[in-house]
Amino acid sequence: MANAPLHPLPAFHSKVIPVIVISHADQAVPLAHALLKGGIDVMEITLRHAAGLAAIERVSRAVPEMCVGAGTITQAHELAQVRSCGARFALSPGLSSDLVQAAREAGLPYVPGVMTPSEALQAKAWGHDLLKLFPAAQAGGLGMLKAMAGPLGDVRFCPTGGISPANLVEHLKQPNVALVGGSWITPLEWIEHQRWDDITHLAQQATQLTQQAQADRV
Numbered sequence: 001m002a003n004a005p006l007h008p009l010p011a012f013h014s015k016v017i018p019v020i021v022i023s024h025a026d027q028a029v030p031l032a033h034a035l036l037k038g039g040i041d042v043m044e045i046t047l048r049h050a051a052g053l054a055a056i057e058r059v060s061r062a063v064p065e066m067c068v069g070a071g072t073i074t075q076a077h078e079l080a081q082v083r084s085c086g087a088r089f090a091l092s093p094g095l096s097s098d099l100v101q102a103a104r105e106a107g108l109p110y111v112p113g114v115m116t117p118s119e120a121l122q123a124k125a126w127g128h129d130l131l132k133l134f135p136a137a138q139a140g141g142l143g144m145l146k147a148m149a150g151p152l153g154d155v156r157f158c159p160t161g162g163i164s165p166a167n168l169v170e171h172l173k174q175p176n177v178a179l180v181g182g183s184w185i186t187p188l189e190w191i192e193h194q195r196w197d198d199i200t201h202l203a204q205q206a207t208q209l210t211q212q213a214q215a216d217r218v
């Protein structure tokens, strides 16, 4: 791994990162406002749809108070691409040296994905101590996070995949969980039907559950 510096994640308040698939870039700015209204100041716009790049660009230009990141990064060249669109961080579903290196070269804060202790060890050796656990439920969920807390005590996770309002609090209370990701706040169909108030409502619910988890953790 070449010696380019690692970049820490930008500051944002929310502990829940909405994972977003968006099919029309012109829906990105109203979506960002709907999330902000519900107390969520971070969003992961995935590259799963061709509109993803333009959506990132629009939010980054029009909604500076929203910390917009890029998700589903699977190819090294996408890291420079999303950075030039204004993404402030990026995440991948998995781990590879090419992606880790490209994120460093792009100067972009980056969260690689892992599913096993071996992958977590490799990511740590490359300097990453915040990792996306994906797919979290299939990897073992809370049990897996608890098991990794001992031997990998200095690694923090962003479990994603299978998180919902029903299990959000217990995940956020887990000491090695820094953040969680999930798609439940921003269903594609709701975005396409511009159901902004409904999205704000789910964002508010996630914000309240986060506050509950933080109060329980103290």
Ligand code: 3PG
Pocket: 019, 160, 161, 162, 163, 181, 182, 183, 184
């Ligand atoms: C992702 O797309 O990163 C995850 O699959 C999100 O999982 P979820 O749909 O279970 O929240």
